[in-house]
Amino acid sequence: MQTRLIPRLDIKGPNLIKGINLEGLRIIGDPQSFARQYYEDGADELLYVDVVASLYGRNSLHDIIKRTVQDVFVPLTVTGGIRSVDDVREVLRAGADKVGINTAATKRPELIREVAHKFGSQCMVLSIEAKMVAPGCWEAYTDNGREPTGFDVIEWAQRGVELGAGEILLTSVDREGTRHGFETELIHAVSTAVAVPVIASGGMGKPADAIVAIMDGCADAVAMADILHYKRGTLADIRAALRDASLDVRHL
Template identity: 35%
Template sequence: MSIKRIIPCLDVKNGHVVKGINFVNLRDAGNPAEMAQHYEKEQADELVFLDISATQEGRSTQKEWVKDVSNNLSIPFTVGGGIGSPLIAQELISLGATKISLNTAAVQNPELICLCVDLLGEDKVVLAVDVKETQKGFWEVFINGGQTPTGLNAFQWMKQGVEMGCCEILLTSMDRDGTMKGYDIPLLSSAAQNLPVPIIASGGAGTKEHILEGLQIGCDGALAASIFHFGAVRIPELKKWLQAHDASVRLKED
């Protein structure tokens, strides 16, 4: 049985971690490096940092906070936002990021996935996919921080991303984001069953039960923000509870 990962997500804007609902109404949740250290102590398996305003502002990820996080963290972390070229991706890896995440730029130029994989290796490139269920059973890809519909079928796009070499999919339901009402299980279940790379569940986790459900339907990792940032669930207690419910997680014994 594969070890499941618990992954806090830290959305970064103007050098601060923020959190909103349905990608809007953002509020400050802390300093990236300080929160990274906190989550390492809390037994997070990995972290994901998304510079959520980089693409909209037409810039690359701010490198200062990436370096600061790297200097204060020993667990793996992924960085996304504003990565529009293989050289930017390579620079972030050189600053200490474990993996890079592609989203808007990959939709606009799918070849970017191949170029980054060729330069960095096939274990370094994550495809982040933000989707809305715009018709019953049809999930559409959105880009530019969830602001722009693309018309793309999410499953066709994810399949293409896998074929081009991405090592995992970070799949976010915008309909559920920040609502704490639970993951979009039909979406995640279909992805986990039909794609040959790890799926990271994202968007909507509000309870321990939601996390467990996401892992039980085949996701390799459960990503969450609100429940961790604002103290609704602590990771050590979550992991003990998951283990008691037959989920395979890394648990640091007291």
């Protein structure tokens, strides 16, 4: 299976933003222009995260999605504030290919089954924000890593897949925005516990970090933000590094 390179765009209102540990958010610019650039640079997919949607109980990315899909032609996953089958339908109508659900799924896990049944498992991405609570043990959080759920991350990932999730978006809150590399132990624990693709997110600081996440963590895809937004590396750099490490990536 080819490793996917997925730029992550965290959105607040009309702006692309970036923080550390999902806090201290700074405005980066216009998400549409960044999305177009990443598409032109060879992104395999794009990930849009509405970072305040869960606070307001709604997803506000519809207009951004509609504009983006006019000139971006790779799969688009949208997460944040999606609470019902109707919400999923609206986001898909706007142009998304997949939806990520976190908060609403933790409150009513049956929603995962409903979305998978209505739109297919390939559309249903379980988004998990993980914080280490003890060595080798992580708890799932919601609301940008602010609200604990009491769910063990590994058990929650397994349950989500049993209910119909076709993919896991796994974000390490502890590593997010730090440039210290992915939390490999976490990625490996989840990847080996489920039989669906796992997207590693949180902590990428250099191309070599992606290699470690894939080779040691068994991730199927890597999501990245800081390294691209601040132009400390390009998708071409990352793709070349993975190819040099004999990893299978899409040829452009």
